């Protein structure tokens with residue numbers, strides 16, 4: 001066997017120093033491993049080992065990000081980033097789960113198994129880059145990742161504090177020989193700011209009212225990075241940061257996830273009526289916008305509406321230059337029905353639905369010249385195919401006058417989007433540029449369509465895997481009778497829709513319902529919860545109304 005240069009004794013010795021808590025079983029889920037930080041040391045060490053194998057196999061730089069995004073501060077997590085900045089390949093997710101759950105004495109065998117199954121050439125060099133969020137536990141945990149990398153002889157670069165999408169960007173840059181950008185934090189700031197400044201220079205109407213934005217940073221890494229970056233683009237936009245981590249707790253009563261799920265403003269933000277505001281999540285890969293109107297009513301502008309603004313803008317630009325690149329919008333079942341209807345019927349853009357989790361959306365979006373993908377919760381970006389990029393670059397040179405300007409705009413938009421992952425900073429700058437270029441207020445943007453009232457609930461069951469789904473999670477296949485029950489309930493309401501699925505990040509079944517009024521959406525969600533409780537082995541208290 002070709003495992004001579006794997007120092008098996010050292011692996012055994014160091015594995016014991018990063019011991020696995022007895023009986024702990026974890027799964028590499030939608031967003032990697034996530035649980036209480038105190039249970040993760042062994043996982044970090046082992047993901048360092050795995051990253052080295054993946055790097056050797058792909059002959060590329062691999063990323064490891066230590067974060068638990070919008071989870072409470074006490075949690076942490078880890079995920080691996082594949083060569084083009086995308087999520088880890090599914091077969092390696094299985095290896096990750098296997099390695100994380102192996103007993104200490106089995107680690108060597110599991111590593112050898114993975115090496116053989118994946119035909120890893122151990123002579124190959126390995127290089128891993130690491131990033132981490134601001135959680136108190138993150139620094140020590142990223143040190144354990146480094147232990148794992150070095151034991152297997154891998155080289156590494158520790159970027160320290162980074163947003164998740166910044167780490168994806170670094171990985172992408174490093175594996176495309178700098179063509180995508182410079183793999184440094186300045187490189188990231190410069191690339192995005194340059195594109196943003198050029199776009200806003202072209203904006204005819206950007207009076208002062210359009211140029212300030214309040215940002216709730218969830219007391220997370222987004223605050224640090226936005227502070228560092230702000231002077232690069234301050235000529236075009238001034239940002240006022242709230243929940244910047246100097247006082248409050250990470251994600252506590254603030255951040256994109258809180259705002260989206262509670263449909264109310266974060267604490268710690270001073271909102272005046274009609275002011276444009278946005279929230280990042282804890283690792284700055286999600287963004288939602290919102291404002292409070294003169295009556296004090298709260299208006300949420302979620303990922304669906306961001307996707308709508310972006311795709312209508314891109315479509316207009318393409319029309320102006322007479323270019324027929326195909327645009328597709330990718331959503332999940334959680335997308336508000338009004339957004340899907342507006343995109344399909346008013347904007348005449350094809351819309352596709354995938355399973356929850358950005359890797360599914362990202363994958364689908366790659367099928368188009370221009371693939372716009374967003375989850376309703378604000379995670380998303382736009383992918384431009386190589387063909388689209390080349391065409392637009394060429395047009396920016398060849399066309400004349402106004403058309404040339406438009407092609408240049410598109411060129412800058414390509415640079416402004418993070419092509420590797422959904423990115424709150426990048427999406428914020430794109431949104432701000434579009435609003436300025438179109439001279440739109442947040443109220444006008446909001447008025448594109450009215451969201452259908454909706455409700456999300458969670459139900460605890462003994463084993464959430466008894467629920468299996470099809471049709472991009474919109475239909476339940478098992479347990480028997482559940483889908484029929486849902487169909488019966490949905491019929492009782494107008495403009496209604498409901499579905500259930502097991503969460504990939506929490507031990508719950510998620511219930512979603514929408515209908516013509518908030519009362520109907522609430523009541524439908526409640527009734528569906530009861531059906532889940534009854535037919536899928538609910539535990540604990542029966543779901544209560546309201």
Ligand SMILES: CC(=O)N[C@H]1[C@@H](OP(=O)(O)O)O[C@H](CO)[C@@H](O)[C@@H]1O
Pocket residue numbers: 030031069334356357358375377379502503504505506510
């Ligand atoms: C309804 C919802 O918002 N689900 C979230 C949540 O997944 P679940 O599988 O629903 O737990 O976390 C994922 C990772 O952050 C995110 O991609 C997804 O959109």
Ligand SMILES: [Mg+2]
Pocket residue numbers: 069070281282283284285286
């Ligand atoms: Mg996140």
